Structures are given as structure tokens and as C-alpha cells.
Amino acid sequence: MTRLKHKYGLLIIGIVIGIAYGLITRLVFGYKATLASVTYLFIIPTILGIIPLMFADTDKLKSYRNIIFIPWLTVSTFFLTMFLIGLEDFICLLVLAGPFFILGTIGALLFRLVQINNHKSKGKLLTLVLVPFLFAPIENYIKTPSETYSTISEVVILSKPEVIWDNIVEVKTIKKGEYNSGFFNSVGIPRPISATVEKKEIDGQRIGKFEGGLKFIETITEYEDFKKVSFDIEIDPKTVRQKVFDQHVLNGNYFTFVDATYKLTELNNGQVKLTLLSSYRLTSTINFYGKFWGDIILSDFQNRLLSVIKARCEKKKQQVLTLCENHALANGLARLSH
Incomplete structure (x- = not known):
């Protein structure tokens, strides 16, 4: 020593x-x-x-x-x-x-x-x-530049547009077993819980709830049934956790959520492409570095959320098919009995 x-x-x-x-x-x-x-x-x-x-x-x-x-x-x-x-x-x-x-x-x-x-x-x-x-x-x-960036995620779902629509305009409570938490969730990024809508039309208010009590107050700016819905995003400052990262990002002046858009595109074979595009604004002298992490974290969040929606919609379709098959089988047996 x-x-x-x-x-x-x-x-x-x-x-x-x-x-x-x-x-x-x-x-x-x-x-x-x-x-x-x-x-x-x-x-x-x-x-x-x-x-x-x-x-x-x-x-x-x-x-x-x-x-x-x-x-x-x-x-x-x-x-x-x-x-x-x-x-x-x-x-x-x-x-x-x-x-x-x-x-x-x-x-x-x-x-x-x-x-x-x-x-x-x-x-x-x-x-x-x-x-x-x-x-x-x-x-x-030095004048701080302010730039807006977008992150896009897509998923193909075997379901009807109406079923998908019901799962994106409003999101019923996501149970832990439904959500495939990843690395970023384990180190502090809150997972989504639910989303409720006051009225399903332009200027309607949508409240997105996240783990830890965080709330997004969202105003619908575009609404086209079964095709497209967009909303502006504001964070309820009273719901921001006292964690250091949340204070860094959500209560700081250099990162701001701008808006989000869901778009449905019908494909062949009864499939629908669901696109989620989110925009955020960075105001700093190192926007290029903030964009690097913003894209990674937001893409991870969007992909996991779309996976939940896909699973719910396809499960619903399977339940409908099973119900129809059971109904057909019951009718067939009834005819045979006569």
C-alpha cells in the first residue's frame, strides 16, 4: 500500500x-x-x-x-x-x-x-x-437555434380500420403484461397507461396518462374517421416527477413535444398500415446531439406502443373470427339435428 x-x-x-x-x-x-x-x-x-x-x-x-x-x-x-x-x-x-x-x-x-x-x-x-x-x-x-424534428414508426395490422381506430383515439388502460417494457423504461422513461377523449372531433381534448402520474394534455387538430387523427401536445407541469431526468427534459426550456399524428392506410389482404408520427422541438446550441437521443428514445416508445395496439386489434379480430366460427358450427349442428 x-x-x-x-x-x-x-x-x-x-x-x-x-x-x-x-x-x-x-x-x-x-x-x-x-x-x-x-x-x-x-x-x-x-x-x-x-x-x-x-x-x-x-x-x-x-x-x-x-x-x-x-x-x-x-x-x-x-x-x-x-x-x-x-x-x-x-x-x-x-x-x-x-x-x-x-x-x-x-x-x-x-x-x-x-x-x-x-x-x-x-x-x-x-x-x-x-x-x-x-x-x-x-x-x-449566442442566439440559441430552435429546430423541430419528427420521428415516424409504422406497423402492419391484420384488422379492420374501425377496430384500429377505436384503439388509437382512446386507449384503454394498458396492463403491465400487455406492454413489453424495454431498457429505457427500466432506467426511468415512463410507460404509457391510457388515453381518454372528451369529444371525438376537432378541438376535443385528449388526456394521455403515463406511469408515475405524468399527463399529456392533447388538443385534436385533425380528425377524419378511420383515416387520420392529429393532436397538439402539452405537458401538465404539475404532473412532472421530481426525478432529475424529468426535470432536465420535461421542465427545461430546450425540449418540447409539439404534436402527434396517427394515420391509417388500407392494404391488401385485409391489412392496415398504422403510422405514428411525433414531432418535438429542440432549442439549444447542441441540437444535433439532442436529436440523436430524442430519436432513439421516442422511436423506442412509439414502437412499443404500436405493438400494444397491434396485439389488441389482432386479438379482437381473432375473437370475432372464433365467435363467427362457433356460431356457424352451432347453426350447422342445428341443421343436422333437424
Whole structure:
């Protein structure tokens, strides 16, 4: 133990300082900026990879294994600390993981290159820790672009349009056994529970309920029987959970649900293609990264919901067929008895 402390003592101190720096920046910038700013998502991870190596000697800097292992150890411990003290949920850390691990490694490689070749003063390089605090105010003055994106999912159902229509305009309570929960549900994304409609016409209100009490207040904007229904979406702020991810996304200013549309297209052989298109708006300086995760999470949600609708409609069709077959059989037996 003494030998390990002697050999890696300063480096361990560097890792601890790196973790402390990460926590300070998280507290300073707050949850509203964490997933939506260049400063937090790109600059801080780079510096986080550099800080521990400022306490490493030249021999340790020459090892590429250290250049990868040390930043990853720092970021992992930083993430674990935030999770344990409740600063971030697991899904938040999942979103942050790519930039932090990749840019932390890149920062370490750049530091190695500069330090080995030029022997810059580590004291001067330490001033890098101030960069986020200088850049963040500038970023706040940059006009934040607002862009709308759409995610589309489709499923082919062997059923009548009327049956499908009854299962999309209103959605009866979805039991746990019906819904095939996935990875995102297990890490905090609430599953749908039901949807009720005040009146089935334009301007009618539709209430979508989700696990944990979350409610979507939806206003019907298009309504064409058995063909198409669209509605604007607003989140009831009183129903947003106090979980970190929900506060990040649903109570933040950079992600907003816009609308959703169900469309039915009749195919051959008694099949119907059901299309669900959802739109959302991102307002941040890193919309491209938000779109990456928005598309993944929303597509997963839509596909699982459509699977429930498909199963319900085809089960209903099978029940009707069975009823008809039983009725025909009963009629046949009755004729034979006469």
C-alpha cells in the first residue's frame, strides 16, 4: 500500500481533484445546462481528462494505457459520485457518457502531446480549468437555434380500420403484461397507461396518462374517421416527477413535444398500415446531439406502443373470427339435428 501511494500518490490526488472539479461545474451550471450546452457537454469533459494527468510524471504520460485508463477512471468515479448523491439519474449519465469518455480521452492525448514535446509549465496549463467559466457567459449570449424534428414508426395490422381506430383515439388502460417494457423504461422513461377523449372531433381534448402520474394534455387538430387523427401536445407541469431526468427534459426550456399524428392506410389482404408520427422541438446550441437521443428514445416508445395496439386489434379480430366460427358450427349442428 505504501509503495502504491508512493508511486501513484500524486496521480490519485489528481483524480480526486478532477472529480471535485466535475462536481463543482455541475453545481455551478445546474441541471438546465447539463444536457444542452457546449460548455458542459464538450469543454468540461475535455478538461476533466486533463486534470489528473497534470499530476503525472513524464514516464506515466508516455504510457498510452494511462492516457486512456486515467481519464476513464476519473469520469467513471465522477459519474458514480453524482449518481450516489442524487445529482444525476442513470439515464442522464447514459446521455453524458459518450462526450465525457471520448472527449476526456482526447483531452488527455492532447495534454500528453503538448507536455512531452514542449514541457509547458503545468501551472500555466492549470488555468485551463477556468475556460468553462469564461466561455459559458459567452454561450448564453449566442442566439440559441430552435429546430423541430419528427420521428415516424409504422406497423402492419391484420384488422379492420374501425377496430384500429377505436384503439388509437382512446386507449384503454394498458396492463403491465400487455406492454413489453424495454431498457429505457427500466432506467426511468415512463410507460404509457391510457388515453381518454372528451369529444371525438376537432378541438376535443385528449388526456394521455403515463406511469408515475405524468399527463399529456392533447388538443385534436385533425380528425377524419378511420383515416387520420392529429393532436397538439402539452405537458401538465404539475404532473412532472421530481426525478432529475424529468426535470432536465420535461421542465427545461430546450425540449418540447409539439404534436402527434396517427394515420391509417388500407392494404391488401385485409391489412392496415398504422403510422405514428411525433414531432418535438429542440432549442439549444447542441441540437444535433439532442436529436440523436430524442430519436432513439421516442422511436423506442412509439414502437412499443404500436405493438400494444397491434396485439389488441389482432386479438379482437381473432375473437370475432372464433365467435363467427362457433356460431356457424352451432347453426350447422342445428341443421343436422333437424
